[in-house]
Amino acid sequence: MRVLYFGTYERAYPRNAQVISCLRRAGVEVEERHVPVWEGREHKWAAGPSAALRLVAAELRLLRRPSDDFDAVIVGYPGHLDLPAARLAARGKPIVFNPLVSLEDTLVDDRQRFRPGSLPARALSAVDRHALRSADLVVADTEANADDLARRARIAHRKVAVCFVGAEERVFQPGWKRRDPFTALFVGKLIPLHGLDTVLEAARLAPEIPFRVIGSGQLEASLATRPANVEWSPWVDYERLPGELHAAGCALGIFGTSAKAARVIPNKAFQALACGTPLVTADTPGARELLADGVTALLVPPGEPEALAAAVRRLAGDAALAERIGSRGLAVYRERASEDVLGARWRELLEAL
Numbered sequence: 125m126r127v128l129y130f131g132t133y134e135r136a137y138p139r140n141a142q143v144i145s146c147l148r149r150a151g152v153e154v155e156e157r158h159v160p161v162w163e164g165r166e167h168k169w170a171a172g173p174s175a176a177l178r179l180v181a182a183e184l185r186l187l188r189r190p191s192d193d194f195d196a197v198i199v200g201y202p203g204h205l206d207l208p209a210a211r212l213a214a215r216g217k218p219i220v221f222n223p224l225v226s227l228e229d230t231l232v233d234d235r236q237r238f239r240p241g242s243l244p245a246r247a248l249s250a251v252d253r254h255a256l257r258s259a260d261l262v263v264a265d266t267e268a269n270a271d272d273l274a275r276r277a278r279i280a281h282r283k284v285a286v287c288f289v290g291a292e293e294r295v296f297q298p299g300w301k302r303r304d305p306f307t308a309l310f311v312g313k314l315i316p317l318h319g320l321d322t323v324l325e326a327a328r329l330a331p332e333i334p335f336r337v338i339g340s341g342q343l344e345a346s347l348a349t350r351p352a353n354v355e356w357s358p359w360v361d362y363e364r365l366p367g368e369l370h371a372a373g374c375a376l377g378i379f380g381t382s383a384k385a386a387r388v389i390p391n392k393a394f395q396a397l398a399c400g401t402p403l404v405t406a407d408t409p410g411a412r413e414l415l416a417d418g419v420t421a422l423l424v425p426p427g428e429p430e431a432l433a434a435a436v437r438r439l440a441g442d443a444a445l446a447e448r449i450g451s452r453g454l455a456v457y458r459e460r461a462s463e464d465v466l467g468a469r470w471r472e473l474l475e476a477l
Contacts, residue, residue, distance in 0.1 A: 125474060126153040126194045130210050132161040132182045133200030136362070138391040139224050139265070140200040142290050142463075143470065150467030152474070155194065157213070159185045162202060183209045196474050198222055199259070204251050207258040218477040221259035225384075226252050226276055234317055234384045235342065253277050260477060263470075265289050266410045268387035287469045288414065288461045289391055291398040295363060299370040300400040300450050306373030306440040307334045308404075311365065311392050314341035318390075319379030319406070325429035326436065327351045333440055338368065369399040374422075374439045374446065377405025381427040389414055393421075397457035402449040404435045420456045421449060 127147060133140050135158055147154050159182040186209050197214045199206050201224040210219055228248040231237045238244040256262050256277035262284045264270035270284040308327075312318045320343050327335040328351045337347065340358040347356050360368060369375055375396035378385055386408040393411075396403045397420075405411055407423035417423040422439065424431040439446045459465070 125151075125471070126155065127474065128194040128197045128213070129154055129156045129158070129200055130197050130213060131157075131186065131199045131203040131206035132159055132179065133203050133206075134162045135160065137201060138292060138395075139222065139289055142292055142466070143198070143200070143222060145292055145294065146290065146463050146467035147470055148467075149463050150471040152467075152471055157186060159183075179205060187212060196220060196477055201225070202227075204255040207255045211258060218260045218474075219258070220261045220263060220474070220477070221255060222263050223255065223273070224265060226273060228252050228276070229272070229384050234380075234382050235315060249276070259283075261285060261473065263287050263473065266387055266389060266413050268410045268413070272383075272387060285473050287466055287473070289389065289394050290461045290463060290466045291391070291394040291457075293398065293463045296366050296369075296395045296398040298398070298400040298454055299366065300372075300402075301370070302373070302443050302446060303371055305334055307336050307371070308374055308376055308436045309336050309338070309368060309372035309401075310376040311338045311360075311368065311395075312378075312390065314339050314343040314346075316343065316382060317378055317380045317385050317388070319381070319385070319427060320346055322379040322427055322429045322432060323376060324350055324354065326432035327354045329429060329433035330437055333373075333436055336368075336372070338365075365395065366399055369396055369401045372401055374402040374404055374436060375399075376432075376436075377403060377411075377421075379406045379424070379426050379428075379432060385426060386410060394457065394461055397421075397453045397461070400450045400454040402439055402446045403453055404432065404439070414456065414460060415453075419449075420453045 144154050161178050161182045196218045197210050198220045199210045200222050232245045264273055264286050267286050270286050274281045274284045310323050314320050331353050335354045337356045338360050377393045378390050387410045389410050393405055403421040406426035415421040422435040424435050
């Protein structure tokens with residue numbers, strides 16, 4: 125089987141890199157037809173003439189390239205505006221859209237860059253709907269997100285399949301072991317979805333435990349008044365993240381209270397599980413699709429720093445519990461979200477088309 129991975133997708137983003145890695149591991153030949161537009165841009169969807177011109181030029185370059193023989197086209201994230209070009213490039217072959225997010229949900233409901241009902245919000249909704257309807261199959265990362273995408277596009281749920289995100293196993297491998305001092309590690313973009321304020325307040329409530337925050341973004345101003353027990357690094361190379369996870373006492377997932385936060389399992393949760401690092405994250409419908417509280421992770425109510433502080437203290441004070449959560453988290457990762465498992469799932473979806 126041969127697949128064309130197509131578009132202006134962000135090549136280094138874990139969802140794209142992981143899907144390509146999984147497919148190749150499953151024996152699928154993957155050809156990339158990629159023109160970079162979004163690499164290194166924090167605000168990928170910022171409006172403006174320069175962004176529009178970059179995108180138009182990229183779509184023309186994508187269509188000028190010769191087409192080899194392939195069985196299906198996959199449009200990667202963020203690829204909502206790539207679907208018209210993908211349809212032309214596919215020449216009747218099936219198109220799979222790997223959107224990861226709804227633009228309206230991300231920029232209006234979650235990051236609140238536009239007001240609900242405003243002209244930009246309605247435009248984003250239209251882009252979502254057109255992109256999702258243009259694909260023969262949409263692949264979401266959780267059942268909760270699949271339900272949401274089907275509702276937004278008003279398409280049959282049978283046109284939306286689910287495949288977890290997973291982790292790039294060339295990078296993220298088991299290696300966690302209990303070390304002193306115990307540190308609670310938070311990695312990620314500092315956006316509302318992740319619940320940075322909840323993490324910082326939990327650190328204030330547990331001043332005896334070191335917290336380490338790695339990341340930058342929309343809410344980093346909150347770190348100007350961070351507690352004394354919180355260390356902040358705006359950036360760590362991707363290849364060094366496993367070392368950070370291996371050395372941490374526990375990894376922190378997401379704790380935001382938005383509807384989107386309730387539907388997702390973030391990249392960093394899978395990365396922690398793949399490393400065998402004990403995970404603490406919000407108790408949400410999305411998380412419950414993979415994790416069980418007290419078994420494979422500690423799940424706490426979203427937006428409640430008292431519960432998060434108590435969970436971190438619990439792991440810090442009980443080495444046996446931390447080791448048990450870490451090993452069982454790794455086991456559920458291997459059983460349901462490893463590259464072998466996800467590669468077989470992606471291949472199954474493509475063969476069904």
